[in-house]
Amino acid sequence: MDTDDDIQELSLFDTTEDTESSKKLRVVEAEFKRVYTMNWIDLFKGYDELYAITYSSNIDFISKVLPNFKYAEIIFGCEAVLEDNVAMVMSVQFSQLKFISKHKSAKMLSERLENNTLKLLVSREIKSHEKIYVLKADDGRVRVITGSANLSYSAFNGIQRENITYMDNESAYEYYREQFEQFKDECADNVEYTSISRIIADPDTALDELIDIVPIAETIKVKKMVILEETKNSEYIIAADASSISKDIKPLVPKKDKQGKVILAPSELTKVKRKYRETRETKHEERKKMPKLHIDVERRLMTFNDKECNLNPDKNKVESDLKCFLEYMNGFDIFSGDVDKNRRTYFLFASWYLASPFMPYLRSIASKNGQDIKQFPVYAILYGESNGGKTEFCNLLTKMMCGKKIPVNKSGDFTNTTIDGLKQTCEGLPIVIDDLNKTQYANHISNIVKYDEWGLKENLLFYPSVAITTNEIPSVKSDISKRAFVCHIDSCLDKDKVRINYKKITNCMKDMSNSFYCEYIRRMIDRIDNMATQMKGSDDSYLPDIFSESSATIIEIAKELIGEDLPAYMYECEFNDYFGNKAVGRNAIQKIRRAWQYEQDAFTIYRKKGLLEYRIPDNANTYDLKYIYQELPPSLNSQITSRTLTMDLDAASDFFGINFKKSFINQLKRK
Numbered sequence: 001m002d003t004d005d006d007i008q009e010l011s012l013f014d015t016t017e018d019t020e021s022s023k024k025l026r027v028v029e030a031e032f033k034r035v036y037t038m039n040w041i042d043l044f045k046g047y048d049e050l051y052a053i054t055y056s057s058n059i060d061f062i063s064k065v066l067p068n069f070k071y072a073e074i075i076f077g078c079e080a081v082l083e084d085n086v087a088m089v090m091s092v093q094f095s096q097l098k099f100i101s102k103h104k105s106a107k108m109l110s111e112r113l114e115n116n117t118l119k120l121l122v123s124r125e126i127k128s129h130e131k132i133y134v135l136k137a138d139d140g141r142v143r144v145i146t147g148s149a150n151l152s153y154s155a156f157n158g159i160q161r162e163n164i165t166y167m168d169n170e171s172a173y174e175y176y177r178e179q180f181e182q183f184k185d186e187c188a189d190n191v192e193y194t195s196i197s198r199i200i201a202d203p204d205t206a207l208d209e210l211i212d213i214v215p216i217a218e219t220i221k222v223k224k225m226v227i228l229e230e231t232k233n234s235e236y237i238i239a240a241d242a243s244s245i246s247k248d249i250k251p252l253v254p255k256k257d258k259q260g261k262v263i264l265a266p267s268e269l270t271k272v273k274r275k276y277r278e279t280r281e282t283k284h285e286e287r288k289k290m291p292k293l294h295i296d297v298e299r300r301l302m303t304f305n306d307k308e309c310n311l312n313p314d315k316n317k318v319e320s321d322l323k324c325f326l327e328y329m330n331g332f333d334i335f336s337g338d339v340d341k342n343r344r345t346y347f348l349f350a351s352w353y354l355a356s357p358f359m360p361y362l363r364s365i366a367s368k369n370g371q372d373i374k375q376f377p378v379y380a381i382l383y384g385e386s387n388g389g390k391t392e393f394c395n396l397l398t399k400m401m402c403g404k405k406i407p408v409n410k411s412g413d414f415t416n417t418t419i420d421g422l423k424q425t426c427e428g429l430p431i432v433i434d435d436l437n438k439t440q441y442a443n444h445i446s447n448i449v450k451y452d453e454w455g456l457k458e459n460l461l462f463y464p465s466v467a468i469t470t471n472e473i474p475s476v477k478s479d480i481s482k483r484a485f486v487c488h489i490d491s492c493l494d495k496d497k498v499r500i501n502y503k504k505i506t507n508c509m510k511d512m513s514n515s516f517y518c519e520y521i522r523r524m525i526d527r528i529d530n531m532a533t534q535m536k537g538s539d540d541s542y543l544p545d546i547f548s549e550s551s552a553t554i555i556e557i558a559k560e561l562i563g564e565d566l567p568a569y570m571y572e573c574e575f576n577d578y579f580g581n582k583a584v585g586r587n588a589i590q591k592i593r594r595a596w597q598y599e600q601d602a603f604t605i606y607r608k609k610g611l612l613e614y615r616i617p618d619n620a621n622t623y624d625l626k627y628i629y630q631e632l633p634p635s636l637n638s639q640i641t642s643r644t645l646t647m648d649l650d651a652a653s654d655f656f657g658i659n660f661k662k663s664f665i666n667q668l669k670r671k
Contacts, residue, residue, distance in 0.1 A: 028175070030165070030167070040065075040156035041068075043145060043156075043164075043166065044065060044068055044133075044135065044145075045068060046137060046141070047068075047069065047135035047136060047137045047141070047143060048069060048070045048071065048136065048137050048138045049069060049070065049071045049072070049135065049136040049137075050065070050066075050069045050071075050072040050073070050074070050133065050134070050135055051072075051073050051132075051133075051134040051135075051177060051180045052072070052073070052074045052075065052132065052133045052134070052151055053075045053130050053131065053132045053179075053180060053183060054074065054075070054076065054131055054151035061151060061156065062074065062105075062151055063105035063108065063109070065151065066108075066109075066112070066118065070117060070138075071117050071118070072117070072118050072119070073118075073119040073120075073121065073180075073184070074118075074119070074120055074121065074151070075121040075122075075123060075180075075183060075184060076120065076121065076122050076123060121184060130146070130179070130183075131146060131147060131148060131149055131151075132144070132145075132146050132176050132179065132180060133145040133146070133151070134173060134176050134177050134180055136173065141168070142168065142169070142170060142172075142173035143166055143167070143168050143173075144166065144167045144172045144173055144176045145164065145165070145166045146165055146166075146167075146176070147162060147163040147164045147165045148162050148163040148164075149162040149163075149164050290422075290425045290426045291304075291305065291402065291404075291406050291426055291427075291428075291429050292304070292305055292306070292426060292427040292428065293357060293401060293402055293427055293428025293429045294306075294427050294428060294462055295357045295358065295428060295462070295521060295525075297358070297361060297525055297528050297529055297532070300522075300525055302518065302521050304402045304403070304404075304428075304514075309514065309518050309521075310518055311518050311519075311521060311522040312518075312522065313515040313516075313518040313519055314515060315561075317513060317515035318515045318516050318518075318519045318557065318561065319561045319562070320511065320513070320515070321400065321512055321513055321514075321515050321516035321517075322516050322557070322558055322561055322562065323562075324508050324511050324512050325350075325396075325400065325508075325512075325516070326567065327504070327508055328393075328396055328504070328505070328508040329343055329346070329347075329567065329569065331501055331504045331505065331508075332346075332389065332491070334493065334500065334501060335388075335389070335491045335492060335493050336491060336492055336493070336494060337385070337490050337491030337492060338490060338491060339491055340568070340569070341490075341491075342388070342489055342490065342491040343567075343569040344568075344569045344571075345487050345488070345489060346389075346393055346487075346489075346569075347551075347569045347570060347571075347573075348485075348487065348547075348573055348577060348578065349380065349382060349393070349485075349487050350393075350397055350554075351547055351550040351551040351554060351573055352377070352380055352485050352547065352550070352578070353380070353394075353397045353401075353430060353467065354397065354400070354401065354517065354520060354550060354554070355524070355546055355547070355549070355550035356378070356380075356428075356430050356464070356465035356467075357427075357428040357429075357462070357464075357465075358376075358524070358528050358546065359376040359377065359378045359465055359546070360378065360455055360460060360461050360462060360463050361461045361462075361528070361532075362375075362376045362528070362531065362532065362535075362544070362546060363376045363378070363455075363456065364455075364456060364459060364460075364461055365532050365535050365536065366535060366544070367456050369535045369536055370540075371535050371544065373452060373456070374452070374482065374483055374579075375543075375544060375545075375546070375575065376546055377465075377483060377484055377485050377578075377579075378463075378465040378466065379448075379449050379465065379466050379467075379468070379483065379484035379485070380430075380465070380466075380467045380468065380484060380485040380486070380487065381468045381470070381473075381476060381480075381484050381485070381486045381487065382394070382467065382468065382469045382470075382487045382489065383468075383469070383470045383471070383473050383476070383486070383487070383488060383489070384471070384487075384488050384489035384490050385471070385489055385490055385491065385492035386471045386492060387492045387493045387494075388471075388489040388490075388491060388492045388493075389489070389493065390469040390489060391408065391432075391434050391435070391469055392505050394408065394430075394432045394434070394467055394469060395408070395432075395509065396505075396508060396509060396512060398429055398430070398432070399509055399512045399514075400512055400514060400516060400517050401428070401429055401514055401517045402429060402514055402517075403512075403513045403514035405509065406429060406432075408432040408433070408434040409422070409431060409432060409433050409434065410433075410434060410435070411433065411434075411435060411436050411437045411440045412440070413433060414433045414436055414440045414441070414444055414448070414468070415440075415444055416444060416447055416448060419431070419448055419466065420454075422464070423454070423455070423460075423463040423464060423466075424460075424463065426463070426464045427462045427463065427464060428462065428464055429464055430464055430465045430466060430467040431464050431465070431466045431467070432467050432468075432469070433466065433467070433468045433469070434469050435469060435470065435471065436468050436469065436470040436472070437470075437472055438470075438472040438473060441468075441470060441472070441473055445480060446479070446480070448466075449480050449483050449484050450479065450480070450483065452483065474623070474624075474627045475587060475588075475626075475627035475628070475630050475631055476584075476630070476631070477630050478584070478630065478631070481579075481584045481631070482579065482584075485578050485579070486584060488586055488587040488590075490587075490590065516557070519557055520553055520554065520557065523553050523556065523557070524549065524550065524553050527549040527552075527553065528549070531544045531546070531549065543575075545574055545575045547573045547574060547575055547577065547578055548572060548573065548574045548575070550573075551570075551571070551572050551573040552572050554570070555570055555571075555572060558570060581633040581635070581655065582655065584631060584633070585631040585632055585633065585655070586631075587627075587631055588627075588628045588631035588632055589655070589656055589657075591624075591628055592614065592628065592656050592658075593656060593657075593658065595614065596656075596658055596660070599617070600662055602614055602615050602616065602617065603615075603660065603662075605649065605660050605661075605662070606649070607649065610648060610649045610650060611646055611647070611648065611649055612646070612647045612648070612649045612652045612653075612660055613644055613645070613646050613647075614644070614645045614647070615643055615644045615645075616643050616644075616645075618643075622642075622643060625640060625643065625644075625645050626640065628645060629645060632647070632655075633655065635648070635651050635655070636648050636651045636652055636655060637651070
């Protein structure tokens, strides 16, 4: 047992609330000399030692900076900032270890940690927003760099505005070196090379296996005890992976005492480790049934349910999958309606569906670099005629992606809580909500689809998109259609032909593997990586187009396998095919064109006023007019009055592709 003399107390989160305006601040008086233009290499070069505090960090940039120094110590703050409890401290530190260990520079970092030329330290609390870089050369020269710039690519490559100041004098060096050492001693835990190397050796290592070497655990061993004091700092965001781990650990750690402190001794770590393993094993059994198609762009890796997929598949198997897909599309020949149009729609949908696992990754990059995240939709709605083949097509695409048949979700699963839970436990494969009823759609569509920021703050990169099929909605409002890819299907299979088509569908489902998709992913990763790089660049005019890249990849593979003579529906799509005015208003365009063809008397043309009026028949439901109106772009200046829809004549002519000019006979009839 430890004696009182053996125990050293470490106070964590020991800053008390002070609302008095007279609280003293430490302020450095500096003298302005001049402004230089230089790159980061010029700023850092010529020095041998680096001591850095960075609130957030970019491991790519750090791996470029480190080779310039013989010795370095870096304290990582947290982008995913900590709550005031030991569970969150452990969780964030573990998440950072996992992130560092997966990086391409992990081996170099581990080797430098092992030979003591590098120390990485992880903050235990948010006690400092400082960005300090203290440099020293073997010949005695010193430099301090400070300001707003974190140790990241964006900060030191002119991508964003930063305040960067340097001082080349001994007084500045001594002061800021002292600040660094004080911060390191009070609230930073050392990352041991063994923790990095163990995760490199086994990327699936769990926290319960590493609790003994998570940075704070090392501090507990040395200091014998850590005391955590409660604070009221809650203004920061917590990373989702750390937050999720913390929820499991929090019930297992000692409770706060009357002063709001948690006292954590080494013996408590053993209890936490054992209890957490039991909790994790139970949850693992529950979650392993959930499909996880994991695509890691940076590591060029795809796994399904933790089993690595071969991204260099057999060419004959790829061709077999392609022919299976083409055979399935040929099956629409026996459908009624505009078959060619619907095949094109299904190809658009397939291009989105196959590319959907990349959407969260690209949304994250877009959000951080001033791009519109709605360019990468994570929702699609496939609506229209019953027996239009919607469900079967989703099933085929899912089998195409993972080689397995995955059950669809039913209408009752379309709630905020259920969708949120599925998105946090599944990966990659779209969640298919099949045959969504009108009530569920009306009650939940807005709250679910319009939550644009879902997953961004938590840096979730692999959650699944959601594909909805329904026969019960007649149109989609603009606030939904600008966020979700909307497909209207107006062809269907006659009941007497269902049995004929059943065997073809069954055979295609049975023969389909994921070889084509593995080839698709291998090629798409290069395109996605290039897209991400360009979004991170400084060219504000760059507009990424995931739909163009996806369809082009499908066509590229198809041409190599079966030649240039591809079906007409296989064409290189672009963003406007999904979200342009005519794409969103496809259903309304079709209804107005049909009305013009068969009931021109319902239209009144006011050429002098530049207006077009469409009046629905007296026996029609007024909701039909509302549904058309909802899909029209603002440029038509459309308005509804009773049973009449009024639009700008020239804009309507362009949008509907109709020269609204009645024949002489129709004009006589009108008179």
